[in-house]
Amino acid sequence: MNIFAQAAQLESQNIPFAMANILETSGSAPRHQGQMIIKSDGKIIGTVGGGMIERFVIEQAIEAIALRAPRVVKGRMTRSGPDSMGMDCGGTMSVHIDVFGLRPALILVGAGHVNRAVAQAGHVLGFDITVADAYADSLAEGNFPEGTKLVLGDTMEDAIDQLSITEKSFVVIATNHQDKDAISKIVQQDAQYIGLMASKRKVQTLFNHLRKIGISDRKIEGVYSPVGFSIGAETPEEIAISVMGEVLKVKNAAAGGLMKDDSRINQKKLVMIRGAGDIATGVAIRLHNAGFKVVLTETAKPTVIRRSVSFAQCLFDGNVTVEGITASKATCCSTIHDILDQGMIPVLADEECCNADKLHPRFVVDAILAKRNLGTTKDLAPHTIALGPGFMAGVDCHAVIETNRGHDLGRIIYNGETTPNTGIPGNIAGFTHQRVLRAPNAGVMRCHVKLGDIVKEGDLIAQIGNTPVNAPLAGMVRGLLNEGLEVTEGFKIGDIDPRGDEADYLTVSDKARAIGGSVLEAMLHLDANS
Known part of the structure; x- marks a missing residue:
């Protein structure tokens, strides 16, 4: 078998290898033409001349x-000088090295109609496909492209146990009634992509199950579900295009969306939000999902307590994902578009919103919720919108949104102001002031519990310096300030939700969703009437 036939065999088996081909020689080179296969373990087939x-x-x-990248290497058969190989021949050689057998692994759990269509699409796109199921009839070879690896198990869990899933694998789960068993095993793997076909309602049920069996929030947030792009897909073939579009987006670290909506080209879609707390994050998610390019600005050390649903947290952690949307820390204005290109929301430490002049956003939204204006003016953008007390629509901004809970929550005001700050926290299960934790004195914050913990009245929650802060009531820790922040006496450092296990600290609140919808309406109204 010649070297090219052996290369074709390795390629068909998707075994990684490199092919080295002599491009150019001069002088006394060991060979003037030749090819050599090099496997990842260093074993070779053929030669390019031997020696050093x-x-x-x-x-x-x-x-x-x-x-996974080709290259050209040069060598001089001399004892010294540039590219010297420690040889005495005196010639030179240039060799091109290309890599093969590196088709990305697409692993399909479930062999039904959808994954059959996904397999066909994945085959055309150059993926190495494996399909696993517990039903032999579903795995009939005629259902899948040539070369597909078929894995049959006594149960779906048994079939999954036979799979080889790595950090570079792309996994799509689409089963009839075994998605709970499948995702429970697959989510614990370090795959590059895990997609789960399920309705929005079923996703919540499955994710709650994963939390109950001890799967970390980081693992759960890494699951793409509902799976695919929202393109109105209904048939298996349409769903396959939607799924593979999402797979390619992850594989290529691309932004997704319409290229004509690139914020460098179309600034009509660019929104800058001042603040990145839980309300600002809810607004950002709604605008992002509506197709806008969103940039958030914050203080360098944000003092948000609802950290699990606040994009401000990425200024501490780098990246934060809320409801499947990821925000990333932008180190400077020039990195903002790079983050947007990856389909993420950039968060920049820019307390004064200085970068509005550089980015030229179509909209600026003040979502700081400081109960007073911290510098937002109508000339920051063609359309400025503010949330809550402290703003006069028509003077400070073009519109202001009511943030006080009650009948008028989310009301848009184009001339005038919202109701004054009541100073009373929102009522949850009959508790207002009682559920809020405040610093008893100035000092450094030290946490003794984490977000989502269930506590009893009197439990130690935190310390400010050496002073303990105890739970005023039983419930779930829904908010807690970051460890190590310096606070002043009376500063809000946490929040206990009296609903306990029934509380949800991982998703955007009803209030944030309502306000986000009003911001979107105000933006569309202002733009249509400008």
């Missing part, structure tokens, strides 16, 4: 396979 130059090519080929 060949060892160098093997080393470079192994590195090229690891990086």
Whole structure:
């Protein structure tokens, strides 16, 4: 079997290898033409001349396979000088190294109509496909492209146990009635992509199940479900296009969406939000899902307590995901578009909103909720919108949104102001002031519980310096300030939700959703009437 036939065999088996081909030689080179296959373990088929130059090519080929990138290497058969190989021949050689057998692994759990269509689409796109199921009839070879690996188990869990899932695998779960068993096993793997076909209602049920069996929030947030892009897909073939579009977005670290909506080209879609707390995050998610390009600005060390649903937290952690939308810390204005290109929401430490002049957003939304105006003016953007007390629509901004709970929550005011700040926290299960934790003195915050913990009245929640802060009532820790922040006496440092296990600290609140919808309405109204 010649070297090219062996290369074709390795390629068909999706075994990683490199092909080295002599491009150019001069002088006394060991060979003037030739090819060599190099496997990832360093084993070779063929030769490019032997000696130190060949060892160098093997080393470079192994590195090229690891990086999945071709390269050209040069060597001089001399003892010294640039590219010297420690040889006495005196010639030179240039070798091109290309890599093969690196088709990304697409693993389909469930062999029904949807995954059959996904397999066909994935085959055309160059994926190495494996399908797993517990029903032999579903795995009939005629249902899948040539070369598909078929895995049959006594149960779906047994079939999954036979799979080889790595950090570079793309997994799509689409089963009839076994999605609970499938996701419970798959979510614990470090796959590059895990997609789960399920309705929005079923997603919540499955995710709650995962939390109950001890799966971390980070793992759960990494699951793409409902799966695919929202393109109105109904048939298996349409769903497959939607799913593979999302797979390619992750594989290529791309933004997704319409290219014509690139914020460099179409600034009509660009929104800057001042603040990145829980309400601002709810607004950002609604605008992002509506197709707008959203940028948030914050203080360098945000003092938000609802950290699990606040994009401000990425200024501490780098990246934060809320309801499937990821925000990333922008180190400077120039990195904002790079983050937007990846389909994420950039958060920039820019307390004064100085970068509005550089980005030229169509809309600025003040979502700081400081109960007073901290510098927002009508000339920050063609359309400025503010949330809550402290703003006069028609003077400070073009519109202001009512944030006080009650009948008028979310009301849009185009001339005038909202109701004054009552100073009373929202009523949850009959508790207002009682559920809020405040610093008893100035000092550094130290946490003794974490978000989502269930506590009893009197439990130690935190310390400010050496002073303990105890739970005023039983419930779930829904809000808690970041460890290590310095606070002043009376500063809000936490929040206990008296509903306990029934509370939800991982999703956007009803209040944030209502306000987000009003911001979107105000933006569309202002733009249509400008």
